[in-house]
Amino acid sequence: MIEILREVQLPVISAALLLAALTKFADRSTQGQGPQAVLLPSWLHRPSALAIAATEAIAGVLLLLCFGALGDIVRAATVALFAVATAALIQTREHEPEKGCGCFGGLSTTPVGWRTISRAALFAVAAAVTVGVTPSGLGVLTQLTLPHLAVMLGEVALIAVLSPEFKELIQRLYYRDPCDIRDVPLNRSLARLYTSDAWREHVELLDSSEPVDVWRQKCLRFLRFRGTRAGRPADVIFAVPLSRRRSVVRSVVLDTTDSDQLV
Amino acid sequence: MVSRTEERRRFTAALLGPSAAPVPDDPSARVARGMLLDVSPHTLSVATAQGEERFVLARDTTCWRGRDVTSTELTPGHDVIIRRNPHSRTVAERVWSDLARVTGVITAYDGELLEVAPGHDRERVRLVIPYRASGRMRVRHHKLEPGYLFDAIGVWENGIVNALLPATSQPPYPAAEAPPPPPVRHRPARVSGMVSWYDPTHGRLPTTDAAATRAGAAYPALDRAGDCGTECDRVKSCVPLPQLSIGATFQLRNDCTGDTAAIPVVACGAAISHFCDRCVTCGFSERGRIAQLTLASYIALGGVPEAGCFNATMTVG
Numbered sequence: 001m002i003e004i005l006r007e008v009q010l011p012v013i014s015a016a017l018l019l020a021a022l023t024k025f026a027d028r029s030t031q032g033q034g035p036q037a038v039l040l041p042s043w044l045h046r047p048s049a050l051a052i053a054a055t056e057a058i059a060g061v062l063l064l065l066c067f068g069a070l071g072d073i074v075r076a077a078t079v080a081l082f083a084v085a086t087a088a089l090i091q092t093r094e095h096e097p098e099k100g101c102g103c104f105g106g107l108s109t110t111p112v113g114w115r116t117i118s119r120a121a122l123f124a125v126a127a128a129v130t131v132g133v134t135p136s137g138l139g140v141l142t143q144l145t146l147p148h149l150a151v152m153l154g155e156v157a158l159i160a161v162l163s164p165e166f167k168e169l170i171q172r173l174y175y176r177d178p179c180d181i182r183d184v185p186l187n188r189s190l191a192r193l194y195t196s197d198a199w200r201e202h203v204e205l206l207d208s209s210e211p212v213d214v215w216r217q218k219c220l221r222f223l224r225f226r227g228t229r230a231g232r233p234a235d236v237i238f239a240v241p242l243s244r245r246r247s248v249v250r251s252v253v254l255d256t257t258d259s260d261q262l263v
Numbered sequence: 264m265v266s267r268t269e270e271r272r273r274f275t276a277a278l279l280g281p282s283a284a285p286v287p288d289d290p291s292a293r294v295a296r297g298m299l300l301d302v303s304p305h306t307l308s309v310a311t312a313q314g315e316e317r318f319v320l321a322r323d324t325t326c327w328r329g330r331d332v333t334s335t336e337l338t339p340g341h342d343v344i345i346r347r348n349p350h351s352r353t354v355a356e357r358v359w360s361d362l363a364r365v366t367g368v369i370t371a372y373d374g375e376l377l378e379v380a381p382g383h384d385r386e387r388v389r390l391v392i393p394y395r396a397s398g399r400m401r402v403r404h405h406k407l408e409p410g411y412l413f414d415a416i417g418v419w420e421n422g423i424v425n426a427l428l429p430a431t432s433q434p435p436y437p438a439a440e441a442p443p444p445p446p447v448r449h450r451p452a453r454v455s456g457m458v459s460w461y462d463p464t465h466g467r468l469p470t471t472d473a474a475a476t477r478a479g480a481a482y483p484a485l486d487r488a489g490d491c492g493t494e495c496d497r498v499k500s501c502v503p504l505p506q507l508s509i510g511a512t513f514q515l516r517n518d519c520t521g522d523t524a525a526i527p528v529v530a531c532g533a534a535i536s537h538f539c540d541r542c543v544t545c546g547f548s549e550r551g552r553i554a555q556l557t558l559a560s561y562i563a564l565g566g567v568p569e570a571g572c573f574n575a576t577m578t579v580g
Contacts, residue, residue: 215508
């Protein structure tokens with residue numbers, strides 16, 4: 001059982017490292033979260049995050065591929081990596097208590113707490129017990145047994161409990177900002193307008209299909225077009241809903257000169 | 264000629280009804296601004312956009328120029344803004360002279376001159392922190408370094424802002440590294456938060472210009488597709504603000520005094536979108552700034568400029 005516990009650590013740590021690297025590479029924000037944001041000047045935040053991501057990616061791949069003496073060197077290096085990370089997180093918590101750990105890029109914005117520090121320490125211990133394990137990470141994956149899977153699931157559950165990113169991910173996936181708060185591109189509003197009944201009803205009045213003014217109020221985007229009705233200049237205004245629900249596009253035609261409503 | 268903002272308000276009302284686009288309140292009934300022509304212990308004479316106006320100074324009238332001063336310490340030729348007594352237009356309730364405020368992100372500091380970027384649509388402002396104010400300023404602004412937030416109130420002195428009173432407690436991280444606000448689950452019917460002020464003349468227009476008493480607010484959640492434009496440097500505010508455009512009108516209630524007014528959005532308030540602070544002038548306030556009122560609207564709504572803020576509740580029709 002102990003041997004199974006040791007073997008399972010290889011693919012688990014490798015997956016965590018590769019996921020951490022991937023989220024750091026994908027993070028386009030300027031948040032600069034993590035220990036490097038505390039220790040380094042701001043112009044080095046992004047390069048240092050990329051360097052850490054590259055190190056994690058290399059360690060993750062080597063843990064999967066290497067075995068024997070080379071495998072032990074990689075595993076010892078991984079222990080050192082997590083030990084340094086644990087120490088850096090403790091420093092971050094002491095000096096910048098509002099900083100996130102940046103472990104999983106933009107997902108790790110929750111201030112560093114005992115859970116994040118415990119997780120890094122847990123990975124350091126997990127990497128330490130893999131030193132001396134015979135197969136590589138890939139070898140463990142190709143010979144998975146039911147006990148391997150059970151231990152793996154248990155450990156993943158423990159890591160999820162220690163990961164504030166889990167809650168952040170759930171929030172991002174399931175809670176979108178209401179329509180009156182979120183940014184909505186103009187192209188999306190135009191696409192919705194051009195397929196609406198209101199557009200088909202008034203398109204013949206318009207001088208151009210490009211709006212002359214665009215403004216917004218909460219969940220509606222207003223688009224103003226110049227047009228002509230009964231030989232007189234008119235303004236055609238559409239109110240396009242920004243919500244996903246099937247709300248109707250509203251419209252009004254106003255005389256440009258005296259603002260009387262024509263239709 | 265009808266302005267674009269007035270047209271938008273008219274078109275919005277035509278589509279959604281008048282309650283969606285209320286007529287903005289004019290602050291000139293409560294506020295006058297101009298150049299001080301003459302002053303005595305009991306009267307002020309001011310050149311305003313409407314011509315010369317005379318004000319009676321009552322026994323409880325207070326004057327401010329960097330600190331509380333007597334009326335005779337005010338200097339003719341300088342900018343004054345007056346809150347009228349609610350019962351008499353010609354009686355001054357409070358008088359402020361040479362008011363200035365700088366809100367934004369620090370871009371440079373050479374040990375003497377501080378440069379602050381107040382948002383993508385305004386020119387950078389240079390200011391000095393006099394020695395007498397440097398202690399209290401440093402308590403609330405630990406890092407006078409590029410990238411960090413700055414907000415202070417002061418006075419114009421020989422064409423440059425002298426920052427005297429800190430108007431925020433600076434966050435310990437640069438503006439670009441502020442943690443993002445969490446997603447909003449429910450659409451709020453009303454939004455509460457802090458309201459601050461700015462001077463729409465930016466110290467460049469004469470105070471007898473109509474812009475000096477302009478009603479309105481710079482709004483930190485301006486629609487990027489319309490008015491905020493490609494240079495827009497606003498971020499997602501920590502208050503769940505509905506997105507609006509220039510010309511939209513919202514109801515604003517001063518939670519400290521109970522005064523209410525319809526305020527039009529007249530500019531982008533990108534600078535205040537970075538601030539996630541609280542106002543402690545009265546009671547408990549939610550974090551974050553909901554609007555940066557023009558100086559005239561702020562004073563007309565019962566705000567005290569040297570306090571820097573008041574708690575408010577915003578309702579959009």
